[in-house]
Amino acid sequence: MPRNNWIQMLGIVAVLIVCAALIPASAEATIIRTGEDTTIYHDTVLTVDIGDTLGSPGTGVPVSVILDNLTDSVQGFQLSITLSRPDLMVYESDTIATTCYECANPPVCDEIIEEACTLAVVPSTTQGTLVQQWDFTQANTFGGLNIRLTGIADVDGDQYPLPIVPFVQGVLIKVIGQMACEIPDSDSDRVVTFDINTVGTYFSDTKGKVIPGNDSVYYGMPDTTIVNPDTTLLFDSLVVYERRIRIQDGTVTVPYSLIGDVDHNGVFNVFDVVYLVSTAFRNGAAPCPFAVGDLNCDGTINVFDVVALVNHVFRAGPQPLPCS
Numbered sequence: 001m002p003r004n005n006w007i008q009m010l011g012i013v014a015v016l017i018v019c020a021a022l023i024p025a026s027a028e029a030t031i032i033r034t035g036e037d038t039t040i041y042h043d044t045v046l047t048v049d050i051g052d053t054l055g056s057p058g059t060g061v062p063v064s065v066i067l068d069n070l071t072d073s074v075q076g077f078q079l080s081i082t083l084s085r086p087d088l089m090v091y092e093s094d095t096i097a098t099t100c101y102e103c104a105n106p107p108v109c110d111e112i113i114e115e116a117c118t119l120a121v122v123p124s125t126t127q128g129t130l131v132q133q134w135d136f137t138q139a140n141t142f143g144g145l146n147i148r149l150t151g152i153a154d155v156d157g158d159q160y161p162l163p164i165v166p167f168v169q170g171v172l173i174k175v176i177g178q179m180a181c182e183i184p185d186s187d188s189d190r191v192v193t194f195d196i197n198t199v200g201t202y203f204s205d206t207k208g209k210v211i212p213g214n215d216s217v218y219y220g221m222p223d224t225t226i227v228n229p230d231t232t233l234l235f236d237s238l239v240v241y242e243r244r245i246r247i248q249d250g251t252v253t254v255p256y257s258l259i260g261d262v263d264h265n266g267v268f269n270v271f272d273v274v275y276l277v278s279t280a281f282r283n284g285a286a287p288c289p290f291a292v293g294d295l296n297c298d299g300t301i302n303v304f305d306v307v308a309l310v311n312h313v314f315r316a317g318p319q320p321l322p323c324s
């Protein structure tokens, strides 16, 4: 080969080396998909958990709805719940005239419309909850078994109170379960289920958008293997992350009664005697169920039942037993 050709060749090689140095390494990376399977992972952005509590006959038991919002600020909510056992839990709701709030342009609630309406209101409390300061919260019932819990942080537009910011876990609202009185111990199925309906359950952010919104699904490619550094990226599969709300239903279980423990606190003491004296001599309300106060099993509550209870509480007499 002539000398000039050598110089020419060396020049070309030098230019190639310079060019290679100028090209970013990533420009040469190739992406190889080795699998076609699509894996769907659920990325929980908010959880609602009603939890499990005990409710003695005749009592009002606070049922807490626990909220854990992981990504979005919560400015409003609606929970639709169905109760499973009208024989164990009844809502003595009050019908009241009140103000209802509607979203003007759903799904973006840039304006809230106020209107007069009549509601059957279920006992509930926001005391000590995340929504204690909210402008509007309410629990309503439709036919006793279906209840709806609603709340809007700021109705009057004064930017107060602030929404529930992410990572603040706590009680959203407490609905008071009104336990039936006559739940005899012979009833073996003693569980009321609080079943949250996904249709009719919403959480909204500060712009009135539903959480999670339409932009809720995103795609990712984990399981990445770098086969040849800076050149080839290998993906096993396409992975889809779906943002979602996780909902945990709750229960209220009716504990079995102790005959004579008329206030259902698990111990026999002077307060049970006072309760029973009130029933026997002062037209006070009968215990729930009636049988826990009828210690001698004669179908009435009178001085003999009080004597039997006093005998057990103060004189180490035998513990009253269920009627056989």
Ligand SMILES: [Ca+2]
Pocket (backbone or CB within 6 Å): 135, 153, 154, 155, 156, 157, 158, 159, 160, 161
């Ligand atoms: Ca306000």
Ligand SMILES: [Ca+2]
Pocket (backbone or CB within 6 Å): 260, 261, 262, 263, 264, 265, 266, 267, 268, 269, 271, 272
């Ligand atoms: Ca007691």
Ligand SMILES: [Ca+2]
Pocket (backbone or CB within 6 Å): 293, 294, 295, 296, 297, 298, 299, 300, 301, 302, 304, 305
């Ligand atoms: Ca009796």
